[in-house]
Amino acid sequence: MTEMVYGSMPARVSEPVLPRWWRTIDKWSMTAVLALFGIGILLGLAASVPLATRNGLEPFYYVQRQAFFGGLAMLAMLGCSMLSPAMVRRLGVAGFLVAFLALAALPVFGTDFGKGAVRWFSLGFASVQPSEFLKPGFIILTAWLMAASQEVNGPPGRSLSFAIAIVITGFLALQPDFGQAMLVLFGWGVVYFVGGAPFALIAVVLALVGGAGFVAYNGSEHFARRIDGFLSPDLDPRTQLGYATNAIQEGGFFGVGVGEGQVKWSLPDAHTDFIIAVAAEEYGLILVLCIIGLYATVVVRSLLRLTHERDPFIRLSGAGLACIFGVQAMINMGVAVRLLPAKGMTLPFVSYGGSSVIAAGITVGMLLAMTRTRPQGQMSDILFQRGR
């Protein structure tokens, strides 16, 4: 009684942050992401040495850089995953605004590093690719607008988010960066699809995407050459794809052995776009299947967990984040095995690249925040016979 009166009973207003986080987080997905990051460092030990040699740096310079940025990315991921969905929404939308301004400023302040596309801000010690950070923010914003539009008397979220998507796509196409533009459109499409797009409209959107592809094919020589290369049945062994295919064949089941691979010396993008070829050559099909399995784990588990989610915003943003994460990995690996036309796209967490890995950390962190276990009102369903 005394304790009751004087309040010496521990007043558990709410559970502490960390235990609750640990209790509710999707530990399998998080483990898979950590494993992917580990594999990325492991492959970087092999794949980035030629680049460091070419640039006259010490052999593992890029591994150290990647470990540093990767560490930041892991911190970002853990930090994001601890946020509440409402906080994710606020930070995501704010981040989107910053990234969008950065993207819009690219034509003025950006640099192309001699690669023919103005995608980066050079900060001296590192470079930032705003489009990488734009994607998760854009998904959050889209999910927010879509969810709001589902409310009774809600805003016209679909049209608004679609207009934003078109504007972003336009900026990305200006760089040109059709890969990121496609990802943005794809992410919007996923959110809209999960949010209840009519199937007829989906067909129309697919047709529009096809038309845009056709225009890009005819308008951009860079784009047309890649598509032509994909459609041609012959494989020129001196192209990146030729080397990549050869490397996968060389690797076989168990690879040629750690450090024994040759493809990393021939491929200029061995440490980014074609890192899966390095993995296949040195560690064989086993590691490649592991990598594919890890990505599939993250994406499919997240989507399955989201099916129980009642909050439309959480559901939509989670689905969008999981899908852009998964589709990026899918495109990267699909290109290496010639299932898809050549398109420069990094393999999240595995490829070298500071912007890429940090953005991937933020994306997955937000995703983990969305897929955390929450009370979903099952009891009220049972008690009040609602929600049937």
Place this chain on the structure above:
Amino acid sequence: MTRTPLRPLARILSARAAGENPDVIERENLAQRHEAMRTRTRGRAEGRLLILGFAFLAAFGLIGMRMGALATATAAEPQLASSGTEILAQRADITDRNGRILATNLMTNSLYVQPKDMVDPARVAAELAQIFPDLDAAALERRFTDGRSFMWVRKVLSPEQQQQVHEIGDPGLLFGPREMRLYPNGRLAAHVLGGASFGAEGVDSAEVIGTAGVEKALDARLRDPAQAGAPLALSIDLTVQAATQEVLEAGMKMMNAKGAAAILMDVHTGEVLSMVSLPDFDPNDRPQPLLTGDPGDSPLFNRAVQGVYELGSTFKIFAVAQAMDLGLVNPETMVDAKAPMYWGKFKINEFEGHNYGPLLSVTEVIVKSSNVGAAHIAMQIGGLRQQAFFKSLGLFDATPVELVEAPGAKPLIPSKWPEIVTITTAYGHGMSDSPMHLAAAYAAIANGGLAVKPTLLRRDAPLQAERIMSETAARAAVSMLRQVVTRGTASLGDVPGYAVGGKTGTADKPKPTGGYYKDKVVNTFASMFPTNDPKYVLIVTLDEPVETSGPKPRRTAGWTAVPVAAEIIRRTAPLLGLRPEIELGAPDGLVAVNN
């Protein structure tokens, strides 16, 4: 002002009536509708999320399977996608008239290097230089290391060489399949076939193109994809060609000649059954053309077609045959043959200053080979008719045989035709023709007066030919040629049973500086057999022969070309299916007994 309907209207109205606040009811209703809608969208989203999940699973599975398929596929030699049109290999074979192979293709390999893949250029260069002694190790190594990414080393390799290169074991050494042209008979019919070399080359194949002879003249036919695989049948008979070549080579040595040519032609069809030019070469390893000196001395030079010579007395039969055809003379007509004959400032002599005159029958003009007699007959004919006849015999134009060299070998014809040219060409001086021209012209006489177009392709039937002289005149000419052998200048040419007829020709070789050599001659024997129904014409030409068995060197065709021709006929006539017509003498004292 937009009006939003009040829902549920009934309860709100009753609440208003009861004085309660209807907003609460409205809010509650809104919350309910909202809840219901959320439930609906959740159900729909659940299905769509499952679809997405399944799609991703399938896509990742597909990528995994594709990776597996690639990883388990056997690594193949990377093939460069060939740009442009594919190089057409597969050149048609060339056969003789009976289908025996004269030229065919052989699969072999070329050797090229990709220096970027090379592990140890210095060692590779040294070992290659050991396998191929004509390569220089230092030069090779320099070229391997100068940054190029591709280099041919050898166009064709023997299997032994390929194995040795394999054993070097460097990944930068690569082989490309090559189809090479092979002449299994070596030097046989070398001038007919010519040779072939590589044209456009790729790693996977190379184009084989003809460089000379039939290979070049009929290059389009041999490479024609529409006729791929169909061999090209020549008129050459391989056996006859071999016999001719063997005898001619021996004869050339025996007569100390520096060159020789022989043509055996079917008089009805114009098919060349054998054509030999000596010295010859191996088309598998065609020598380089001479850069200095007389191209006529190169083994590549085809004397039978390209060698235009003044063919001497062999031409006399043309004047006689034409005169008989025109009815100016008959074989017994006596013509003026008083030597020497003077025409303006020119003096026409007989051989070694003989005088067969004052009068000689036409037959004797041929048999004794009288220059003066032939000159007088030609003057009766006249220059215009003589030129027309030569033209109809084909002596004024390049021969139409299917050799790339043929169109270039034009006869040397005087630009003007004064009477002195009429006189000299009657005995074969003043205009130059090739042995192939002579063979075609003799074939026209031998077949009874029909023009002949020589060919190297098999013809199964005679062509429709133009008549250029009457059959009687042709027969009479053949009979005279037979008498040249039986009792005239070509008496060494008689082959028992084959009734050889022919005419000798000995022409002094012209000096390049003008005038004629005293001791350099071209000897020709133009023959046909069997004269009772001529089937074949054989021309044998020896370049600078000298027969030295006698007390003084002899340089007349009767002593050099004629015996060689006789031996060729003796060897080839049975091969051609001719039955010797020998009168059987009485068996010498033995009686055939039938037990």
